Each structure stands twice: as C-alpha cells, then as structure tokens.
Amino acid sequence: MKNLRIKAALAGVLALTLSAGGALAASAAPTPAPSLEQMWLWNPDETIVQSTDVKAWDDPVYGYPLNAGFSDYDDMFTGPADAAAVFTFFSNPGDELDSQKWLGSGFNGFNDPALKTVLTPALRPIDIDGLGMAAAKANGGIYSVGIAFTDGAGVLVKGVTFVRVNVAPGGNYTYTPTIEGTVDPEPTGDSKDIDISADVQEAPGDLTFTVPTTSVALTTSINAQKLSESTGSITGITVADTRRTADRKGWDLTQSVANFVSGANTIDKANFGVKVTKTEGAAATAAAEQVAGSATYPSPFATAGAGVSTEPNTTLNADLKLVAPAGTPAGTYTSKMTLTLVSK
Structure with missing residues (x-):
C-alpha cells in the first residue's frame, strides 16, 4: 500500500515539455545554482539511494528532502511564494535557472498549489523529455536533476532543488545528494567553451x-x-x-x-x-x-x-x-x- 501512496502523490504529472538545449556533456567549470532545499534520491521500496549505488537510466527514483522517514511521506519540498508551476528538469551544471538551456523537463504539478509544496517527485531520467536527453545518456557527463519552480508559462525560473548525477556513457549513473542547500563543489580547473550550431530541418508532414x-x-x-x-x-x-x-x-x-x-x-x-x-x-x-x-x-x-x-x-x-x-412505419x-x- 505504501507504493500506491507514491503513485497517488505523483498523479499530478500532466504532460512533458520539450526544451531546446545543447547536448554536450557538462564541463567541470560551471558553477551550479544554489538549491533551495536538501534532496536525496529514494527507491520505490523506500530505501535510500546511496551515493555509491549505480542506477540505470530507467530505474524509478524519487526525490525527498530528508535522508530518513521516506515511508511517512510527511515532508515535502516548498517553492517560492510567487511560483505558479513546477517542473522536473535535467540540465548541465550552471544552467539550472535557465529553462531555455535545460536538456529536458516535465510538468510535475504541486501537491498543494496554495502552499507551493511538492511531494516525492519522480526523477528517473527516462521520464524527463527533451532534445538533449538522448545525447546526455549516450555521451555521459555530470548533470543536475531535480525540480524547478517557475512562472505560469514555465519560462522564468523562481528557484530550483536538485541533486547532481554523474552519468556514464550509456546512461548508468551515480548521484550526490544536496545537503543544506548546496551540492558538492565542482573540481577546480580550466575549461574552454566551444560554440556549436546546426540548422535543424523538419519534413512538412501532413x-x-x-x-x-x-x-x-x-x-x-x-x-x-x-x-x-x-x-x-x-x-x-x-x-x-x-x-x-x-x-x-x-x-x-x-x-x-x-x-x-x-x-x-x-x-x-x-x-x-x-x-x-x-x-x-x-x-x-x-x-x-x-x-x-x-x-x-x-x-x-x-x-x-x-x-x-x-x-x-x-x-x-x-x-x-x-x-x-413509436409508430414509425417499418422499412429500410x-x-x-x-x-x-x-x-x-
């Protein structure tokens, strides 16, 4: 019955939103945005995902603001008072607050729109849709995944709560929980930006x-x-x-x-x-x-x-x-x- 409660909490998910974004693996230099709250990942059987656990791209995982008490479902994430919508997102480090640069996203829905609360969001990468997700899975890299509180149009990001995932080529990954509103700092070093452009065409269709x-x-x-x-x-x-x-x-x-x-x-x-x-x-x-x-x-x-x-x-x-x-004459x-x- 506890797993059924998870499904009920996630029933507010309505639709996926596609976002254009680069598909290159993240470099080491970008600084991530501050996370509004702590976040850990949990398995459907109510066991915490350890930082050494290797998860597959399609393994179900859920976000929770504590590293204990997941079975009670009492604690929720809380967004800013002026947030009008909430999305799951997947991005390169440093792009968390820019919805136009997300590699993928999905509309999640509030548990209580008045209180701006979110309960156990589903965060498995295969369910987060976007133009950059296939390349992120294929190439691997370090990314941010979590929930973003936005305006009603889903464009202006008011704040984010997320964890860091280290993806191996092919999609398997480990993660670093967010503790006390921060994530582990990226290693110091040098990085070089490479601008890439492509003219994408679509067949007209019908x-x-x-x-x-x-x-x-x-x-x-x-x-x-x-x-x-x-x-x-x-x-x-x-x-x-x-x-x-x-x-x-x-x-x-x-x-x-x-x-x-x-x-x-x-x-x-x-x-x-x-x-x-x-x-x-x-x-x-x-x-x-x-x-x-x-x-x-x-x-x-x-x-x-x-x-x-x-x-x-x-x-x-x-x-x-x-x-x-009644009274209709017979006939064909x-x-x-x-x-x-x-x-x-």
Whole structure:
C-alpha cells in the first residue's frame, strides 16, 4: 500500500515539455545554482539511494528532502511564494535557472498549489523529455536533476532543488545528494567553451484521417421499451498528425448526420446516437456522447490540442444506435454520416 501512496502523490504529472538545449556533456567549470532545499534520491521500496549505488537510466527514483522517514511521506519540498508551476528538469551544471538551456523537463504539478509544496517527485531520467536527453545518456557527463519552480508559462525560473548525477556513457549513473542547500563543489580547473550550431530541418508532414468503411448496416431488434433499436459500430478511424512542430496547432474532427429516410417516411437524426471512444493517441480526446433521442448534429467527434505528441496517430471507434420513435412505419431507412477533419 505504501507504493500506491507514491503513485497517488505523483498523479499530478500532466504532460512533458520539450526544451531546446545543447547536448554536450557538462564541463567541470560551471558553477551550479544554489538549491533551495536538501534532496536525496529514494527507491520505490523506500530505501535510500546511496551515493555509491549505480542506477540505470530507467530505474524509478524519487526525490525527498530528508535522508530518513521516506515511508511517512510527511515532508515535502516548498517553492517560492510567487511560483505558479513546477517542473522536473535535467540540465548541465550552471544552467539550472535557465529553462531555455535545460536538456529536458516535465510538468510535475504541486501537491498543494496554495502552499507551493511538492511531494516525492519522480526523477528517473527516462521520464524527463527533451532534445538533449538522448545525447546526455549516450555521451555521459555530470548533470543536475531535480525540480524547478517557475512562472505560469514555465519560462522564468523562481528557484530550483536538485541533486547532481554523474552519468556514464550509456546512461548508468551515480548521484550526490544536496545537503543544506548546496551540492558538492565542482573540481577546480580550466575549461574552454566551444560554440556549436546546426540548422535543424523538419519534413512538412501532413494532417490526414482514414475511415475503414464507406457503409454500415445496423442490426435491429425490439428493445425493452418496445421500440425498434438498430445498433452497429465503426472501428479504426485514424487521424495522423505528422506535421512539423511549428505547424502542429491541434485539430478538430466533427460529425454531421442526415435524417433517416425510407420512401416518404422520415426518422429525425436526433434519434441517432454516437458514442466515440479513443483506443490510441495520448494527445486526443473523444467528444461527449450524442444520445439517441436527444442527439444534435453537427457536433464534435474528437479533438486534439496544439503541440508535439509522442503518439501522432489517434485511433477512434464509434458505437452507433438508431432508436425509431413509436409508430414509425417499418422499412429500410438510410442516412449519411459525414466526418470532417480541420486544423485549429
């Protein structure tokens, strides 16, 4: 049950934020920013990570402000009073207070926004997303990892609490805890800066969607209310957003339905229900159900917000239901459902 409490404390993590930054291993000279508080790393089994322990890039670890009492979960990190957001971050030493230079970050969330407290943040490097993380893992080096308190936009850093990690090429690492608001000083010596630039290009990509069928024949039976009820489904509707980062503004998929007609007889489209479910795609959201008898068309089918998703493909299913009003003459009724995809 104690591990379940860890998961609950981390449920505020909402999304990852990508940050541009250099991918070179840190040199010895930069001076790290002061840490607001002490920080130690802990394992999920509530044992402290010792400074001699070798951790893998994907080993789960959690930050805690004490080197004892982790099982009580009573102590939290506290940010400045003017902080509006909190992120996990991974940076070169000396870049802790500059969010634009972070190698990676992730939105963490406050335990109590009013008190600016954070409980047991997850700090394993594989979960911290950014343009510099792959090179940091491959090349190794000395880095800072912890939590940063920022303004609402996640740009201006108000303060940081972190530990130092020494990464071997390939991703295994040891760490130095932060004690009394400081980290072990870097060795003295000389360093030379090398400016590196690269023109990065992205393929234009596209926003497309596919529907696996052009017709659906519903199956009809008499329901408990003695009404004709016809049901069916469409599975595997796929939206693919492969556009470049600057063009990925999000999208809306909408639906419209015509009245059902059989000769001179009509069933109003309000009696046709659609329930959309998402089976794949982290960035998209299925629309609210249109209930047979009170459905409204046109209406939303699914939507996705702006930004780069690690899952650019979204797969949707739709359950369909037509409930004919009492007294509707028997017959084969037909209609047309139209799905329309537009970029935001």
